[in-house]
Amino acid sequence: MSMDLLLKNICKKQNPTVVGLDPKLDYVPEYIKEKAFNKYGENLKGAAKAILEFNKCLIDSLYEIIPAVKPQAAYYEMYGTAGMKTLYKTQEYAKSRGMYVITDGKRNDIGATMEAYATAHLGKVKVRDGEYTPFMGDSLTVNGYLGTDGIKPLINVCKEYDKSIFVLVKTSNPSSGELQDLKVDGTPIYELMGKMCEKWGEELPGAYGYSGVGAVVGATYPEQIAELRAKLPHTFFLIPGYGAQGAGAKDIAAAFDENGLGGIVNSSRAIMTAYKKEGCDECDFAGAAFREAMRMRDEIMSYVKQIKLPQ
Amino acid sequence: MSMDLLLKNICKKQNPTVVGLDPKLDYVPEYIKEKAFNKYGENLKGAAKAILEFNKCLIDSLYEIIPAVKPQAAYYEMYGTAGMKTLYKTQEYAKSRGMYVITDGKRNDIGATMEAYATAHLGKVKVRDGEYTPFMGDSLTVNGYLGTDGIKPLINVCKEYDKSIFVLVKTSNPSSGELQDLKVDGTPIYELMGKMCEKWGEELPGAYGYSGVGAVVGATYPEQIAELRAKLPHTFFLIPGYGAQGAGAKDIAAAFDENGLGGIVNSSRAIMTAYKKEGCDECDFAGAAFREAMRMRDEIMSYVKQIKLPQ
Numbered sequence: 001m002s003m004d005l006l007l008k009n010i011c012k013k014q015n016p017t018v019v020g021l022d023p024k025l026d027y028v029p030e031y032i033k034e035k036a037f038n039k040y041g042e043n044l045k046g047a048a049k050a051i052l053e054f055n056k057c058l059i060d061s062l063y064e065i066i067p068a069v070k071p072q073a074a075y076y077e078m079y080g081t082a083g084m085k086t087l088y089k090t091q092e093y094a095k096s097r098g099m100y101v102i103t104d105g106k107r108n109d110i111g112a113t114m115e116a117y118a119t120a121h122l123g124k125v126k127v128r129d130g131e132y133t134p135f136m137g138d139s140l141t142v143n144g145y146l147g148t149d150g151i152k153p154l155i156n157v158c159k160e161y162d163k164s165i166f167v168l169v170k171t172s173n174p175s176s177g178e179l180q181d182l183k184v185d186g187t188p189i190y191e192l193m194g195k196m197c198e199k200w201g202e203e204l205p206g207a208y209g210y211s212g213v214g215a216v217v218g219a220t221y222p223e224q225i226a227e228l229r230a231k232l233p234h235t236f237f238l239i240p241g242y243g244a245q246g247a248g249a250k251d252i253a254a255a256f257d258e259n260g261l262g263g264i265v266n267s268s269r270a271i272m273t274a275y276k277k278e279g280c281d282e283c284d285f286a287g288a289a290f291r292e293a294m295r296m297r298d299e300i301m302s303y304v305k306q307i308k309l310p311q
Numbered sequence: 312m313s314m315d316l317l318l319k320n321i322c323k324k325q326n327p328t329v330v331g332l333d334p335k336l337d338y339v340p341e342y343i344k345e346k347a348f349n350k351y352g353e354n355l356k357g358a359a360k361a362i363l364e365f366n367k368c369l370i371d372s373l374y375e376i377i378p379a380v381k382p383q384a385a386y387y388e389m390y391g392t393a394g395m396k397t398l399y400k401t402q403e404y405a406k407s408r409g410m411y412v413i414t415d416g417k418r419n420d421i422g423a424t425m426e427a428y429a430t431a432h433l434g435k436v437k438v439r440d441g442e443y444t445p446f447m448g449d450s451l452t453v454n455g456y457l458g459t460d461g462i463k464p465l466i467n468v469c470k471e472y473d474k475s476i477f478v479l480v481k482t483s484n485p486s487s488g489e490l491q492d493l494k495v496d497g498t499p500i501y502e503l504m505g506k507m508c509e510k511w512g513e514e515l516p517g518a519y520g521y522s523g524v525g526a527v528v529g530a531t532y533p534e535q536i537a538e539l540r541a542k543l544p545h546t547f548f549l550i551p552g553y554g555a556q557g558a559g560a561k562d563i564a565a566a567f568d569e570n571g572l573g574g575i576v577n578s579s580r581a582i583m584t585a586y587k588k589e590g591c592d593e594c595d596f597a598g599a600a601f602r603e604a605m606r607m608r609d610e611i612m613s614y615v616k617q618i619k620l621p622q
Contacts, residue, residue, distance in 0.1 A: 022423075037439065042438055042439040043438055044443050047438045072427075077427070077428065077431035078427045078430050078436050080431075080446060081399060083431075084395045088392060106419050107417070108417050109417055110482065110484040113385045113386070116335075116383075116385035116388070119389050120385060120391075127357065130354060134355065145482075168457070171457050172421075173460040178507070179456060179457075184494060192493070193490070
């Protein structure tokens, strides 16, 4: 369970990519902003409503070919309470279009507090006799620096609500090695973290060989992708760093197994701002996003060939 | 700058403690919940309003003796958008009472995304010609697993708006050692992370010897507190784990320097639920919180003696 729904979506669309919705206001076409500001004011609410409209148009344009969205919490928190409402509405809309929602929050804490994050993003909260869904993720990215105490509460919520998590293992940024590449008795920290994912994942087994505990592994480190794929056979990868951060499809090829499964590659900026790069009319931003998403899919599928779910 | 405002507050109140506002709905007295549910409904909004009222009463009761509050973001996110509004309103209210606000969010990401978190929690966001404050923290807890790329954007925002951060170094939970105690060429990872704090802090020097980059160091590990105090002379400590997690004032004593500065000790549950432990009428919850806060202050000050700002 847990991660299986994502794998099914990937197989159905024959596309192991996820669109990151990290919507800076600069990315939103003027005509959408104008409309939102006129209606709601030139304030946080106006900005948040413009972003929601932008996201919805992107989702409408992409949901038939892309299996998942990854809204980045920071860009919603930046617009305060109004922004958080847009996060919820974006998640809800993506789910209504059948997309798997990975909330990129990199949350971390311990015990009851981590349980609160798990409830917030993957579970339901009880208020008297009612149950409410605070946010609408199918999966949440998390940071494992605090150890098992910080992951265990998530596992319980994932079990109860059939959800998944992705733990930061080897991140895509240039300085990720400062800590993650340091070696403990000859083994780099990212590998130790990866092995913890394998262990945590034992409690959330999946029907297709991959557990409900995935790992974030940057496309910018192809050698580590290959190494970790070999060492973490039950851990599905969320792969950032493609496109804007410089990695290409070739760098990612080693993430995939003989069934074409093993990872999902994120692209945010390149899809959201494709209309700027294309130089087309801004009204065609969703069309440009679609074209870039198709290009990315085709480029990655030229390495993956075919995706099938093992029997 | 940056951390200096906290140090001044601590000195003024002669109290190196912070009250953690991690408000589970179970902690809120029935009469407050009843009133909120009647007015706003038995739903997320009703729950969030009850928590806000609870927090405000606690702040009113405590602000004259306690220099800072630490709202834990998870407990607000758990109530969705309504909860995030309560986070904002709680921060705003605490600031109006002169308290230093440490938002416990343990946020982490890289580059532009970390900048978005920094803007969300410590800065201002521009919307056309206006500037807005998404959330009202003076300081934010962060996780340094991603390295300098994840901290640098915070430093810039801290400089611009005179704010501070606390980086997770040695956390208070039982399994914190799984990763943090591992040794790289004989040096534990928590110490390496601590040394990065010292380095990052060079860009945010303070008037009293402590930089704007603090460290989270758990009260449950007294030996590490002593060791880190000696090795990180410019890094101020945020110390969780006192009380409910089992540590006492004696365990923390080594965090303080000859001026009685060096750290601030958090207590959440013991203060918020003091009325349950005391067995007093629930209407006196704020009084019980005050009594527990006084007890904690006196216990810790029996080791610290006097706090003064170095000239």
